[in-house]
Amino acid sequence: MxxxxxxxxxxxxxxxxxxxxxxxxxxxxxxARRLARMGPLDLGGGGDAR
Structure with missing residues (x-):
């Protein structure tokens, strides 16, 4: 070794x-590198928040 x-x-x-x-x-x-290469996520609108 x-x-x-x-x-x-x-x-x-x-x-x-x-x-x-x-x-x-x-x-x-x-x-983490793969996520960094992805485009930004559109988190506005939709979802479960009320």
Whole structure:
């Protein structure tokens, strides 16, 4: 295993836990980038507010 990866995973209970957290973080960043590329949402009007 790469030294940088070992050092990064040192605080995690296990390598699997570290990898899972890294994948979740990357999925969140990817989703945020996709949302940022979308056009603005038209939230005026409609909806359930009364």
């Amino acid at each position: 790469d030294k940088a990866l070992r050092e990064a995973a040192a605080d995690a209970p296990s390598l699997n836990d570290y990898i899972l957290r890294a994948v979740r973080r990357q999925m969140t960043l990817d989703a």
